[in-house]
Amino acid sequence: MPVTAAHLVPECKAAAPVPARVVARLDAAALKQVDAAVLAPRLLDLLQVPAGDRPALCLIVAELFNNALEHGVLRLESALKRNGSGMSRYLELRRQRLARLRRAAVDVTLERRTRGRREWLRIRVRDSGAGFDFARLARDAAPAHAAHGRGLALIGGLGATLTYRRPGNEAVARYELKQAAAG
Amino acid sequence: MLNDVQAATGKARIAVNGRFDFSAHRDFKRLYDAPLRSGAVNELEIDMAKVEYLDSSGLGMLLMLKEIARSANKTVALTNCRGATRLVLDIANFGQLIPIR
Secondary structure: OOOOHHHHOHHHOOOOOOOOEEEEEEEHHHHHHOOHHHHHHHHHHHOOOOHHHHHHHHHHHHHHHHHHHHHHHOOOOHHHHHOHHHHHHHHHHHHHHHHHOOOOEEEEEEEEEEEOOEEEEEEEEEEOOOOOOOHHHHHOOOOOOOOOOHHHHHHHHOOOEEEEEOOOOEEEEEEEOOOOOOO | OEEEEEEOOOEEEEEEEEEEOHHHHHHHHHHHHHHHHOOOOOEEEEEEEEEEEEOHHHHHHHHHHHHHHHHOOOEEEEEOOOHHHHHHHHHOOHHHOOOEO
């Protein structure tokens, strides 16, 4: 490996700028292969999000992505998950519809924003589906002991705000970073 | 991903490994089925020591198990919750719903 100036005088090496935004667009083929548990950490890595904030942000990104895929693109109804046999049916439908998916897209945009010393992450997930009646979510929030609806409660519990844009196929979450960015 | 069930004094221990999300549903069901039906079992203890990833769908499955177990007059508890797993459970205030030991 060639010796570079950076190796000789490391303290003079210019700090690489931290990316401010990453965008991922997943088409039908990508949606069949990529899953939220893998996508979220990768995107947060690219954005160099501080380690202390990663677990919370992984949860938020994964949740919004799964909602976009399952409810937005695959049109699966949450209510089906109310009991054991419903859950099995839900998962079978998920598998079938995903396998048959021809044209769809989910766009995930992560953006760092600062104001003075405070820093936020803005997470936007948009899907190619028809949207839904998001006003209903506030009215019909699932009770704490229900098996469905846990995801939105988690996002709220993490202190993130969540808004939807009409017709409901776009969700925007904002999360304030707790850990200061390194360097 | 999910492994053995060991019956002890009235407690069946179910160890969950790896990802505990929707993809684990079928395996999870296979694991809890027999203990749920056994007259010798009165509690299902879910050992979370080797869970690498837990999200809201995993929480949903635990709550669902709690309901199913209740109708069989059995209880559910979680043990060995650590790291990121513990974080998710704490954020969700899950200890109020299922005992965490």
